[in-house]
Amino acid sequence: MSRRYSAFSLFANALNYNRKWPRVWRNPEPKASYDAIIVGGGGHGLATAYYLAKEHGYRNIAVLEKGWIGGGNTGRNTTIVRSNYLWTEASLLYEKSMKLWEGLSADLNYNVMFSQRGVYNLGHSLQDMRDIERRVAANQLNGIDAQVVSRQQLTKAIPGLNTAATARYPILGASLQPRAGVARHDAVAWGYARAADALGVDIIQQCEVTGFDMQAGQIRGVRTSRGDIAANKVAVVVAGHASVLAGYAGFRLPLESHPLQAFVSEPLKPVLDTVVMSNAVHGYISQSDKGELVVGAGIDSYIGYGQRGSFQTIEHALQAIIELFPAFSRVRMLRMWGGIVDVSPDACPIIGPTPVKGLYFNCGWGTGGFKATPGSGWVLAHTMAHDQAHELNAPFKLERFASGALIDEHGAAAVAH
Ligand code: FAD
Ligand code: PYC
Numbered sequence: 312m313s314r315r316y317s318a319f320s321l322f323a324n325a326l327n328y329n330r331k332w333p334r335v336w337r338n339p340e341p342k343a344s345y346d347a348i349i350v351g352g353g354g355h356g357l358a359t360a361y362y363l364a365k366e367h368g369y370r371n372i373a374v375l376e377k378g379w380i381g382g383g384n385t386g387r388n389t390t391i392v393r394s395n396y397l398w399t400e401a402s403l404l405y406e407k408s409m410k411l412w413e414g415l416s417a418d419l420n421y422n423v424m425f426s427q428r429g430v431y432n433l434g435h436s437l438q439d440m441r442d443i444e445r446r447v448a449a450n451q452l453n454g455i456d457a458q459v460v461s462r463q464q465l466t467k468a469i470p471g472l473n474t475a476a477t478a479r480y481p482i483l484g485a486s487l488q489p490r491a492g493v494a495r496h497d498a499v500a501w502g503y504a505r506a507a508d509a510l511g512v513d514i515i516q517q518c519e520v521t522g523f524d525m526q527a528g529q530i531r532g533v534r535t536s537r538g539d540i541a542a543n544k545v546a547v548v549v550a551g552h553a554s555v556l557a558g559y560a561g562f563r564l565p566l567e568s569h570p571l572q573a574f575v576s577e578p579l580k581p582v583l584d585t586v587v588m589s590n591a592v593h594g595y596i597s598q599s600d601k602g603e604l605v606v607g608a609g610i611d612s613y614i615g616y617g618q619r620g621s622f623q624t625i626e627h628a629l630q631a632i633i634e635l636f637p638a639f640s641r642v643r644m645l646r647m648w649g650g651i652v653d654v655s656p657d658a659c660p661i662i663g664p665t666p667v668k669g670l671y672f673n674c675g676w677g678t679g680g681f682k683a684t685p686g687s688g689w690v691l692a693h694t695m696a697h698d699q700a701h702e703l704n705a706p707f708k709l710e711r712f713a714s715g716a717l718i719d720e721h722g723a724a725a726v727a728h
Contacts, residue, residue, distance in 0.1 A: 335501065336508035341515050344541035345373045347695060348533055349548060350520045350556065352376025353385040354496070355673055355680065356548040357503035357514070358688020359695070361419075364510035366689070367696035372512045373542075375535060377519035381500030384550050385681065387618070387650035389573045389597070389607045391586055392682040393430045393491035395457050396723040397446050400706040401659060402453045407703055408686025409490065415685055421502030423494050424600065428585050430491035431460065431469070432725055433635075435480040435591040442722055443486045450488070460485045469585060471636050479634060480592055493586060493597055499684055520547075522559045523670070530669040544695050546671040551616065551651025553674030562666050564674065565712045566653045570611040571678055571726070572620040574628075574647040576639075578602030587635065593727045594631030596639075604642060606632055609727025610652065610678060620649045652677050657717040658724040662687065662704040663694055671695055672709070678726040 324331070347363060349356045352374050363369045374380075392412055394405035416422050434440040443459060450457035461484050466474045474482050504514055515537070522534035523545070532541035547556045551568045579602050588595035593609040608628035611620040625647060633640045655661060655675035660683070662673045673691045676683060690704040700708065711717060721728060 336504050336514055339513045339515065341373060341375075341518060341535070341537055341540050342513065344532070345513070346371040346542065347544040347546070348372070348540060348542040349374045349546050350533065351383070351548040351550070352380035352500075352514060352516065353383045353548065353550060354381070354499050354503065354684035355550075355676075355687045355691070356546075357500060357507055358684050359546055359548060359673070359691045360512045361503050361507040361510070362689045362692035363695060364507060364512055367692060369696070370511045373540065374507070374512060374514045375518045375520055375533065375540075376514070376516045377536070379516050380504055380514060381497055384650040384652065385500050385684070386497055387573070387648055388496055388681040389595070389605050390493040390496050390681060391430060391491070391588070391595070391597070392425065392494055393488050394455055394682070395430075395432070395446060395450050395486060395488045395491065396720050397449055398718050398720065399453055400718050401720050401723070402450060402455055404686055404690070404703050404707070405683060406453070406455055407689065408683045411685030411689060412494065415502070419502040419506045421498060421505060423498045423502050425492065425494040427490050427492040429487055429489045430586040430588065431465070431485040431487050433485045433587065433589040433591070434483050435589065436483070439591060440483050443484065446723060447486050456488055456490050458487045458489070460487045469583070469587060471582065471638050472587065473635060473637055491586070495600075496681060503688075520556065523667070525560065525667055528668055530667050544669050544671075546673060546691055546695055548673045548691070550674065550676065550680070551653050553653050553672060557665075557672065560665065560667050560670060564661065564672070564709070565656055566675055567614050568616060568651050568653055569614060570617065570620040570649040571608070571652045572611065572624055572628075572647060572649045573605065573607040574625065575599070575603040575605050575645050576642045577645050579604065579642065588725050589631065589635060590725050590727060592631035592634055594628045594635065595726070596632055596636070603645065604639065607726070610654065611649075616651055618649045618651060654678070654728055656712065658720045658728060659718045660687070660707050661709050662691055663700050663708045665709065677724065678728070679724050
């Protein structure tokens with residue numbers, strides 16, 4: 312359909328407050344039953360629905376979101392995408408996601424603004440550098456791009472980074488993943504939503520799941536703020552609220568829900584064309600396409616569901632950034648916010664079946680699940696369709712906390728826990 316835009320149509324649209332704009336996805340009423348229900352309309356839930364429809368031919372699917380899609384951690388994160396995890400199980404899962412990111416805008420026909428500008432993880436001590444060398448070697452063995460970078464190379468590559476030997480925590484070097492970068496988080500939610508909707512997925516917002524219908528150990532449906540809905544397959548993808556929903560189903564998860572904060576500055580001209588993270592001083596920074604410096608912290612140490620954190624964490628993170636980039640002390644901060652992240656004991660996700668047949672959970676991504684959005688949806692869709700884990704998510708079952716087969720990724724998580 313051809314459209315004519317003019318100064319007048321812009322004016323008319325402003326006055327009618329976008330009432331004539333076409334919907335990008337439908338706003339359906341919930342049906343009485345679906346073949347599969349996804350609880351949680353964040354990036355992971357929407358991606359799960361999309362791949363379930365696209366790769367496995369499901370058409371009768373609903374995504375139930377208690378607020379608005381992308382209003383949880385998906386719209387609150389600092390958008391770092393990388394796959395440089397230590398252990399083979401984790402690196403293969405995150406690398407699957409990275410490969411999907413590399414074709415995502417074309418696949419969804421929606422620009423998710425994936426920018427592979429590289430991510431540096433700084434080392435400030437000999438032990439940091441030993442860990443970096445070990446992780447880079449492990450990544451290379453798994454076919455993942457990774458390099459050890461010297462202090463001299465950092466000085467050249469990142470103007471403004473304080474690489475002086477006199478710094479409180481001198482920078483000795485870093486790891487670099489050149490294919491890593493950032494993406495536009497809202498666009499990821501919107502792109503998956505539009506593509507899933509086009510395949511017939513019902514995206515139902517303002518619909519909170521308040522309980523489950525279970526008979527003889529099998530899931531039969533969900534109770535919601537808009538009535539009961541039947542389904543023999545239900546996936547719960549609610550990040551920081553996973554423990555609450557597990558409670559409705561009668562089991563416990565080894566998760567703690569913590570606030571994680573981030574902040575942005577006033578917009579600046581381009582000053583930083585990469586992503587810099589330091590676990591030792593507890594801060595990381597990039598610059599958004601709007602020009603804002605995007606700064607993040609370690610988690611707030613207490614447990615809670617309020618989407619806000621403490622002032623001392625903000626102060627600590629900003630001190631870290633000023634230590635790394637002294638010139639940024641003159642930049643004014645614009646706003647801050649928090650999300651609730653679901654941290655597991657080994658800093659790895661839980662993806663797969665639960666003690667209730669037909670009920671699947673995908674949670675425990677903690678501070679690092681945005682990068683995993685495509686891969687997480689892809690493996691969960693496979694698991695639901697086949698009622699069996701894909702080999703990429705088989706190591707991430709809930710049982711590992713009983714068997715002891717943990718996958719310790721605290722080091723690669725790169726955000727202080
Ligand atoms: P969410 O986007 O939180 O979606 C879950 C949805 O479930 C929410 O929309 C919620 O409203 C809904 N829900 C909850 N309960 C119910 C219910 N009862 N019924 C219906 N719906 C319900 N990761 C990275 O990889 N890189 C980063 O740079 C990064 N930075 C981060 C910075 C911050 C400040 C935060 C908070 C997180 C960061 N993360 C990062 C982590 C990342 O944001 C999350 O791991 C990821 O977004 C989780 O996606 P999700 O779709 O599972 O969760
Ligand atoms: O996992 O890369 C990450 C990350 C960065 C900020 C928060 N998480």
